[in-house]
Every structure is written in structure tokens, then in C-alpha cells.
Amino acid sequence: MMDHSKNPQAPDPSSVGLGTEGNAEQSATRWKRTVYVLGALLSLFQLYTAFFGAYVSIIQGAIHLGLASALIFLVYPISPAHRDTTWRRIVDLVLAAAAAGACFYIQFNYDRLVDDAILFGYSGMDVVVASTGIVLVLEATRRSVGAPIVIIAVVALMYSLFGNYSPVFTHSGMSWSRLATESFFTTSSVFGTPIQVSATFIYLFLFFGVVLIETNVGKFFTDIAFLAVGRFTGGPAKAAVIASGLQGMVSGSSVSNTVASGSFTIPMMKQAGFRPEFAGATEASASTGGQLAPPVMGAAAFIMAAMTGVPYNEIIVLAAGPAILYFLGVFISVHFEAKRMGITGLRKEDLPRRSIILRKLYLFAPLLVIVLVLLSGRTPTFAALLAIGATIGVSFVSAEDRLDWRSLLGLLQAGARAALPVIAACATAGIIAGTVTITGLGGKLASTVIEIAAGQFSLTLIMTMLACLVLGMGLPTTANYVVTATVAAPILAAHFGTPVIAAHMFVFYFGVLADITPPVCLAAYAGAGIAGANPMRTGVIAFKLAIGALIVPYAFMLNPALLLQDAHIGYYLFSITMLLFSITAASSAMGGFLLVRSTVPERCALFAASLVLISPQPAPIGVGLAILALVVIKQAYRRFAAGGSRG
Incomplete structure (x- = not known):
């Protein structure tokens, strides 16, 4: 979890120019208390509404975003290099108050904004407040997430305003007063599906992840992984894959997971003999897969449930098979690299002690609680609440994991800080998605893509993939999913008869x-x-290493049975097995090793086999298995001729 007291973007009390050292310290203390109180209020609000029931969606979102945006202006400076001064703090306080005020304006004027505005329109003050709210949401996002997503949102707003001048995808254009009020006072833009889901489900699961880290459950997962596979070939790297997968199941964040578990696993991999680049890549690819692994699957999965109408409880079941295959793909790639490099496992004395692991098996309780509650059909909100309670409960079993009252109170602020970038990204993603809906851009893009792809399913898939990857360069995962699910997923579902959940999972x-x-x-x-x-x-x-993440989406688009769509268990298991062969062949082709070092023709043959094995048709599957078998036989003979060496 990010420690903002050490973050270069966070306020540095020692550099505040307030005249005397005593005044500076007092100001810093007051500033920290303000941040602490706001963070605690945000967490308490979320816990309260989770327990007693949420408000009307736009009021729930307004309070959620108002407190979060105020916190962002107090925690994140205008730029990382900006010096902390009295004037900077005054400006940030004014911006924080204005951001919160714009959002709370909705709560205090809810009846008029919802009912009267339909008949009489919005007032001049409404337009000013909405304009202020939009600008401050964009600035808060720039500070906490980065400029790329804000640039895209600004372009989207400009397109809404001046679409009548656009050379492509022309529309009638809008006035600023209409655009601002529709964007800020309705649930079609800023307070659309992303922020609504953030204000209910996402925040609780992020808070749950903070509680897990503070109670050392993440370290427990790492110890289990090293005990399970640390002694085998390439053990440290394989343990990193398992540990990152376990931690990613509940954290749902690729970057924070990489930092949290990588601080321990990466040095171990380097010590075992892996190249620094490979060690960092292994941790990154495994941690990224954590967003694909149930039960949390990152913030986007909750939005997926809202957009598709498929209950979250069902999404985590149908996503389990492909997610396992992704991690197996990374695991297999690591194994081939270790074999190629001749890297063995850890010594017995370097492994965690089994007795300690067995004594702490109770730390699995929160993960079991959240999975069982979700599978029982209860709401994600209820599951998150129970899991948070279970985590705090098990922390009292051991003195080293126990949270004292100060730590418990600190969780309220830590949970809020962890959620700030996600909340800001959801609000700005709502602006982008709202533009697509309000202007009719989605339909225009759909027809254009179909025309360019000439109606070819495979070419449409490739274009959609490239769009997701390019957008991902500037957008966080959640915002990327919101935009592509609004634009691309409907194309796949409406024009090619793909199951809606498969189309959304593809862009995800x-x-x-x-x-x-x-x-x-x-x-x-x-x-x-x-x-x-x-x-x-x-x-x-x-x-x-993550070649499986390239193969799996195409596989379930060609064969929806992999997502449990109209498939009996026998065919599902067969399809999963063929996909595992495909991933193995692709991983081997990428790594240049199967039983021995692969020649260039063998690597090409393995890659070809991986492509045809994702087909649901018997003939291509037979061809793929035959190619794979021929390469295995050829390498087995070469290995035997070399006396069993690795070649």
C-alpha cells in the first residue's frame, strides 16, 4: 500500500514556508489531521451505506466523489516537482472545498435538479456549478492518475461541443450549458455506471485489500508459494507466479501487486540466477494476471456486471477457467526459461518453515469467506463486509498480525487513499463513455469498424484488440474497459452473435x-x-510470458464454451485441455525450449500448433495435436541422442 508520507507527490511538512519552525509543524499537523478526517469520513460513509443501504445512485455517487476529489487536492500536488508553500496549500484547500461543494450541491438540490429542471431547465448557477465540477474532476484525475486519460476526456468534450465541424462522425453539436448540466447532473456521464459501481462495490473491495496487506496476509501467500514450489526447477520464479496470483485475487491491481510482492520475489529470482529483466517481467506478468483472477478481478469486473446484466457471482465462476490457464501459461514459460538456463530451486534451509505455515492457515479464512459468500448468491457488498470483518477478526489470533486501535483507525485513511486514483478514473471514464452515448458516436464507430473489416469476424477481433491495447497506454484498466465496453463490445455482440459476456470479457x-x-x-x-x-x-x-493472455480471449470468442456458455462439463473440460496445449506450445515457441533448445523451424511449428488448437473444430485440433506431437518426438530423440542433456 502506498505510503503517502514518503510519496514525492504528497505534502512535505518540512518544506512549508510559514515563518517559524513551530508554525510549520503546527500547519503540517493540521494538514495531516484534515486528510485523516476526510479519509476516515469517506471510509465510514462507504461502510455505513454498505451496511444500512445506499442512497439514490446520483446522491451516493456525489458524496463518494465529493469526499474523494477533496482528498485528492489535499494529497496530490499540482505537479510532483511543485514546492510545498503556504500559497500552494491555500490554493489546494480552495480547490478541495470547491470540488466537494460542487458534488454536495447535487445532494442539497436533488429534487429541483431531478424534477423541476425537466420542466423549467437549469439555472445559471446550475451551469456554473456543473462547469466547476467537471473542470475539477478532470484536474483531480490529472493529479492522481495522469494526463493521458484527461486529454482523451477533453477531446471527447470538444467533440460533443463541436461535432458539427468534425470531418468524420459528424453530429449536430451541443451548447456548453446543455453539455455541462447533462454531464454533471444526470447519470449519463460523470455519475454514470463507473462511479456508481465505484461508490458501492469497488471501494469496499479496495478497502478489503488494504486490510489484507496490513494484517500480513500477502506475506502469508508468498510463504505458501515458496514452500510449495520453491525447491523445484526455477523455484523462486514459479513461487512468484503463485504468490502474485494469490495476492492478485484480492488486490485486483497490477502495479500495486507488482510492487508489494515483487519487493520480496524479484531479489529472490535474481539471486537464483534469473536475469534482472526476466525477474521483473515474471513478477509483472503474474501480478497483471491478478486482475483476471476471481474473486475480485479488479474494479472493471464490477462494472462488467452492471453493463452486461450478468451477476458478479456468475462472472467469477465463468472467468475461473481462463484465469487459471493464464497463470499456467506464465508458470510454463518460467519453467522453460529455467530449464534453458539450468536454474535449480532453493535449498531446503532457505524455504519457509512448514510448521509456521500450518500454524497460520487461519489467514486463508478471509479469502474463503469472500468466495463462499459470493458463490452462495449473496451480493458483493455483503461478501466484502463479511470478508473485512473476518480479516480483522483473524488478525487478533497472532500478536505479530494483530491490529491495535490506532492501526484500525489508520485503515480508514489508508483505504481512502488506495481508492482515490480509481474513483477519479471512474469519474473521467464516465465523461468519455457519456460522450459516446450522448453523441451517437458508438453507433457510427460500429458501422465504420464493420465496413473496414468487411464483415470479417477475425479482422474485427484484431482491430478491437489493437484498440484496447492502444487505449491502455493512456487509460487505467477500469477506464479502458468502460470505453471499449461502450464502443467495441456491442459490435462483437450485435453483429456477430457473440455472447455478450464473451464480448465484454474479450475487451477486459x-x-x-x-x-x-x-x-x-x-x-x-x-x-x-x-x-x-x-x-x-x-x-x-x-x-x-503473458502469451496466454493473447490466446485465451481469442479462444473463448471462437468457442464460448470456455466461458460456460451452452456447454456441458465434458466438452468444457475438453476445450480447456486443448487450450492448455495451445498455451504450452505458444510458451515454448516464445521461450525457445520444450524438451531441449528449439530450432527456428520447431519454434515456428509450435506457434502454428498453438494457433490452430484454439479452434473448436475437430479437424484443426487434430492438425495442431499432430504438429505438437511431431515436435515432441523430434526433441525427445535429440535429447536421447545427446544422452539426456538439455541440449
């Missing part, structure tokens, strides 16, 4: 994969930083 997968796709691969950059490696090389290797 490639939105996640953007975190390890060069040139902008944030998770890989985080792993490279810990490993002391070249960021771009680390990104390229991470992309190769």
Missing part, C-alpha cells in the same frame, strides 16, 4: 494486458524498477 482481457504491453507498460516498469533492469526489455519479456 486486452485492457488488462495493456499494463505489460510496450511501450507503455506500467506493471513492467514497476518490476524493472525493483529489479534494476531496463524497463523496455522487461516489458517485452513480460509480454512474451
